[in-house]
Amino acid sequence: MSKRPNNESINRDDVEALILGHFEGNLDPDQEQQLAAAISTSTESKTLFLSHMRMEGRLRSLGYDGFLSAENAQASGGQEVGEIVAPSIQIGSKHPSQPATSSLRIKRPKHLPRSRFWVAYSSVAACCMLIALVSWGLWPSPVNADSILRKAQLAASELIDRTYRITTSRSDDQTRTRELMMSLGGGGRFVIKPAGGAYVMGHDGSDFWVTQRNGPVWVTSDFPNIGSKLGSKIPERRLLELVTSPDEPLSLGISELLSLIERQYDMELVESETVKEYRIRATTKSNRANYPAAIDLWSDVESGVVLRIKARFANGRQRQFELIETAKLSETWYHYSEHAPGKEIERIHTTN
Amino acid sequence: MGYLYAITRDTDLSEEIYQNAAVVVMEQVGKTEIIRDFRAWAKEVVRRQAFHAIRKREKASKFTRIVSPELMDVVSVAFLEDQTEVMTVNSESAALKECLNSLPTDKRRLVALRYESGASFTSISSQLDSTPSAIQRALSRVRKLLHGCIQKKLRLAEEGS
Numbered sequence: 001m002s003k004r005p006n007n008e009s010i011n012r013d014d015v016e017a018l019i020l021g022h023f024e025g026n027l028d029p030d031q032e033q034q035l036a037a038a039i040s041t042s043t044e045s046k047t048l049f050l051s052h053m054r055m056e057g058r059l060r061s062l063g064y065d066g067f068l069s070a071e072n073a074q075a076s077g078g079q080e081v082g083e084i085v086a087p088s089i090q091i092g093s094k095h096p097s098q099p100a101t102s103s104l105r106i107k108r109p110k111h112l113p114r115s116r117f118w119v120a121y122s123s124v125a126a127c128c129m130l131i132a133l134v135s136w137g138l139w140p141s142p143v144n145a146d147s148i149l150r151k152a153q154l155a156a157s158e159l160i161d162r163t164y165r166i167t168t169s170r171s172d173d174q175t176r177t178r179e180l181m182m183s184l185g186g187g188g189r190f191v192i193k194p195a196g197g198a199y200v201m202g203h204d205g206s207d208f209w210v211t212q213r214n215g216p217v218w219v220t221s222d223f224p225n226i227g228s229k230l231g232s233k234i235p236e237r238r239l240l241e242l243v244t245s246p247d248e249p250l251s252l253g254i255s256e257l258l259s260l261i262e263r264q265y266d267m268e269l270v271e272s273e274t275v276k277e278y279r280i281r282a283t284t285k286s287n288r289a290n291y292p293a294a295i296d297l298w299s300d301v302e303s304g305v306v307l308r309i310k311a312r313f314a315n316g317r318q319r320q321f322e323l324i325e326t327a328k329l330s331e332t333w334y335h336y337s338e339h340a341p342g343k344e345i346e347r348i349h350t351t352n
Numbered sequence: 353m354g355y356l357y358a359i360t361r362d363t364d365l366s367e368e369i370y371q372n373a374a375v376v377v378m379e380q381v382g383k384t385e386i387i388r389d390f391r392a393w394a395k396e397v398v399r400r401q402a403f404h405a406i407r408k409r410e411k412a413s414k415f416t417r418i419v420s421p422e423l424m425d426v427v428s429v430a431f432l433e434d435q436t437e438v439m440t441v442n443s444e445s446a447a448l449k450e451c452l453n454s455l456p457t458d459k460r461r462l463v464a465l466r467y468e469s470g471a472s473f474t475s476i477s478s479q480l481d482s483t484p485s486a487i488q489r490a491l492s493r494v495r496k497l498l499h500g501c502i503q504k505k506l507r508l509a510e511e512g513s
Contacts, residue, residue, distance in 0.1 A: 022419075024488060032419065032422070033420070033422065036423040050430060051502075053354035053357075053358050055444070056358070056495075058448050059448075059467045063463075063466075064363070068463055150404055153404075158393075159393060186389075187389045205392075262407055
């Protein structure tokens with residue numbers, strides 16, 4: 001597979017070669033970067049990757065369940081694939097006189113065919129037994145920072161409305177703080193309002209929208225690009241840039257922050273002030289300046305829900321999330337119509 | 353499974369994550385809480401289970417060649433945002449089976465060795481009296497062939513309806 005500069009656009013065949021290389025596990029870091037760029041900037045490349053990904057998954061599932069060996073193959077009544085769409089493929093042989101597949105025997109699968117549901121049910125049964133043991137005090141509770149983070153992630157992924165207060169303070173003046181209210185509904189849905197209420201922005205699960213007091217509602221499905229499109233139109237552009245920037249993982253929500261901790265931080269369980277809360281301290285492994293140097297996280301022992309997060313950056317600035325309320329919001333809360341009734345709608349179209 | 357393999361490149365680990373995610377999803381089914389977008393929620397469960405497993409694997413083996421974080425993120429976003437219709441997914445699945453059944457025997461066996469027996473390129477090459485790189489190239493061509501065959505069948509079905 002040939003290499004090319006990262007900034008050079010690549011055609012469909014090149015992208016497909018990268019995709020195939022990825023699934024074979026033989027891309028180098030530069031090629032992985034090229035593939036990532038292709039998927040994130042081109043809808044066609046993303047679609048191609050996803051269809052290859054689904055095929056790869058099916059092949060592995062069929063193989064895992066033992067449906068690929070010759071004895072399971074149905075007799076082919078039609079044309080061969082090779083004849084339909086491509087020239088026949090020859091497997092290179094070290095001895096041309098000997099047919100490459102003449103002595104081929106299919107080994108038994110590493111894993112015996114089995115039903116996923118059977119495995120899942122038996123796993124659930126095993127979990128239930130384990131839970132019973134724990135509840136009877138016959139088994140030590142395996143609480144650690146990893147398990148607490150996992151529980152918090154599962155809680156954050158629930159489609160339950162939670163409202164957090166976000167407080168930010170600058171590095172040069174800790175007394176000057178800024179407050180925002182953020183509702184999170186799971187599935188990527190959110191609404192953010194600054195304390196002054198100068199504007200509101202949100203995501204209803206399919207469209208991202210933003211509006212200010214005296215203006216229309218801008219709506220787009222292209223979330224990452226809205227920052228650059230609207231940057232000059234709204235006064236609070238800094239926050240908009242933060243929310244839409246992939247380099248500012250702390251601005252959007254609890255889920256993203258937990259994912260960041262999982263990938264980029266070392267964690268330790270530290271003593272909490274109360275038995276109702278767990279506390280984790282996370283210290284960054286990354287040297288990226290926009291990542292907080294340290295994050296303290298408190299979660300509810302029972303539900304795993306994140307109660308508070310305090311993030312401290314190397315330059316002294318701080319950001320804090322505090323759970324204010326868990327209450328069901330109206331069905332339309334994450335839709336702009338709830339926050340900007342009667343306003344003109346401007347749909348923003350961005351291109352890949 | 354495709355997503356899991358795309359970010360782990362490890363069949364056994366993918367299967368383990370899949371089973372763990374299935375357990376979480378099934379546990380949720382028994383609860384009274386209403387999940388409004390079950391598909392999105394289940395995908396998120398899979399992604400989280402995967403990231404957790406990858407992190408554990410990283411700790412266990414510092415020498416495993418892992419997918420770059422950037423690519424992992426891009427693939428995860430694509431997976432979470434994928435809105436492909438269930439009907440299309442089912443059609444692809446049926447088309448793949450037809451395409452597999454139409455594969456010449458040697459290519460079918462190559463696929464079986466790789467995906468069913470989990471054989472390495474080196475192992476397959478010794479069984480087929482070939483070289484690992486020739487096997488790798490051949491498998492790559494078979495994958496491309498199968499993908500093209502699926503797309504062609506879907507196109508024909510669409511034109512026919």
